[in-house]
Amino acid sequence: MIKTIIIVTSLIVILFSSSLRASNTGDLTLLLEKATSVDYQDIQHARKIATKLNQQASHSEEVLTSILNALQQSPSNTLFAKYLLPDLALNPSKKVTNTALMLLTSQQPNDQLIGLEIISSRKIKSSDEKEALLIALFNLFDVMSNEQVIDNVFGLLQSQSFSKDSYFRLAQALQPLCKHPNESIRSNSYFAIARFAQDEHQLLCIVDSLKTQSNVLKTSAIMALSQSNVKGSTIKNAMKAFANDQSQSQENRASARQILTSY
Numbered sequence: 001m002i003k004t005i006i007i008v009t010s011l012i013v014i015l016f017s018s019s020l021r022a023s024n025t026g027d028l029t030l031l032l033e034k035a036t037s038v039d040y041q042d043i044q045h046a047r048k049i050a051t052k053l054n055q056q057a058s059h060s061e062e063v064l065t066s067i068l069n070a071l072q073q074s075p076s077n078t079l080f081a082k083y084l085l086p087d088l089a090l091n092p093s094k095k096v097t098n099t100a101l102m103l104l105t106s107q108q109p110n111d112q113l114i115g116l117e118i119i120s121s122r123k124i125k126s127s128d129e130k131e132a133l134l135i136a137l138f139n140l141f142d143v144m145s146n147e148q149v150i151d152n153v154f155g156l157l158q159s160q161s162f163s164k165d166s167y168f169r170l171a172q173a174l175q176p177l178c179k180h181p182n183e184s185i186r187s188n189s190y191f192a193i194a195r196f197a198q199d200e201h202q203l204l205c206i207v208d209s210l211k212t213q214s215n216v217l218k219t220s221a222i223m224a225l226s227q228s229n230v231k232g233s234t235i236k237n238a239m240k241a242f243a244n245d246q247s248q249s250q251e252n253r254a255s256a257r258q259i260l261t262s263y
Contacts, residue, residue: 046082046083047083049083050083050084050087051083051087053067053084054084054087054088054091057088057091058091061093061095064091064093064095064096065095067084067088068095068096068099071084071088071099071103071114072099072102072103072111081114081117085114085117085118085121086121088118089117089118089120089121089122090121090122096118096122097118097119097122097124097129099115099118100114100115100116100118100119100122101115101119101129101132101133101136102115103115103118104116104119104133104136104137104139104140105136105139109145109146109148109149112140112146112149113146113148113149113152115136116149116152116153116155116156117152119133119156119160120152120155120156120159120160123160123161124160130162130163130166133160134162134166134169134170137153137156137157137170137173138169138173140153141153141173141174141176141177142176143176143177143179143180143181147182147185150177150180150185151184151185151188154188154189154192157170157192157195162196167196167197167198168196168198168199168202170192170196171193171196171197171198171202172202174189174192174193174196175193175202175205177189177192178190178193178205178206178208178209179205183214183216183217186209186217186220187216187217187220190206190209190217190220190221190223190224191220191223191224191227193205193206193224194206194224194225194227194228195227195228197228197230198230199230199232200230200231200232200233200234200235202230203225203228203230203232203235204234206221206224206225207221207225207234207235207238209221210222210238210242215249215252218248218249218252219249219251219252219255222242222252222255222256222259223255225239225259226255226258226259231262231263235259236260236263239256239257239259239260240256240260242256243256243257243260
């Protein structure tokens with residue numbers, strides 16, 4: 001009799017667990033359908049959905065996989081991404097990093113922005129992931145890339161640490177942005193290149209910008225060069241000529257003279 005009761009009880013527990021899993025799966029499917037609907041614009045409800053999805057994802061790899069798949073398939077839903085990403089980006093699972101890296105290789109700016117937001121909130125440590133990140137970033141250092149994407153890349157470069165071995169490659173890959181038509185991007189590229197440059201040749205695009213008509217770019221170029229530890233005769237001669245050029249602003253000429261004191 002007791003044995004029969006135990007068996008019946010066990011069956012009830014199994015059936016209840018199966019029913020609960022089915023219910024949870026249905027809830028998850030429903031939540032994802034709502035969250036990834038392009039027409040979904042209920043901000044308050046979107047926050048609740050994002051919170052519930054992240055809570056489930058923190059306890060279940062299966063749920064996390066479903067969410068990441070939905071994120072890749074529905075990049076146009078910015079509302080879904082906006083409220084989901086901050087917590088999702090902190091999930092320690094490698095699946096999150098791998099998804100972000102995959103999004104970075106997409107040709108769609110929206111995908112790239114989502115990938116950059118996730119990566120910016122994480123510290124990439126493994127050598128394989130670092131290399132994958134570098135390759136993805138190199139493809140984004142392009143004049144034809146979306147300008148918002150490029151701006152976010154500069155932010156990511158500040159948030160991530162890179163090995164000295166990768167500095168030369170980064171400075172080299174950033175070179176095209178020195179010629180970008182957007183002055184803000186050109187200015188940011190000067191500072192990024194100056195940070196990673198390993199020889200004088202990699203700084204020449206910044207030196208060349210001293211010939212531009214834009215005082216803003218000249219100021220950025222001088223400031224960027226002042227932050228670099230790389231020295232060279234071409235830079236020195238350019239600083240001498242610039243410091244003696246009466247047509248340049250007093251502030252920039254003074255900065256050029258300050259750079260010369262390090263030679």
